Amino acid sequence: MDSAHDTDRRLTALEIKASFSEDLLDSLNALLARQQQQIEQMAAQIALLRQQAAGQDAGPFRSLRDELPPHY
Template sequence: MDDDTERRLTDLEIKASYAEDLIDHLNAALVRQQQLIDGLLREVGHLRQQLPTDSAGTVRSLRDELPPHY
């Protein structure tokens, strides 16, 4: 191989290694975000279980309960 072809091949290998590293970082970020989403969904589920319901079984809306100063 001539020098130009060797240089181009080396440049492509470098670019491929940077791309692979970037993909690994993005994958790790995606995993962390999914774990956070899963945790938040569990927390919302727990909060929904704690909500008081009226006698009809429907969930009360806080917008319907105005504070005393209104």
């Protein structure tokens, strides 16, 4: 009789662990989906910034040292 009780206790413990593992997996999946959305939004923003930068005067590269204030 003690063996059956021990088996039931172990089975219950395994079911609890499986339940927590499943919950954790669902939480991580939701987090990963949110991160993917953020990555896609940032990639779109970068693409927009590149388009805006390309649309501006595409003159030669100028160093910030070339643009010293007049009092220097």
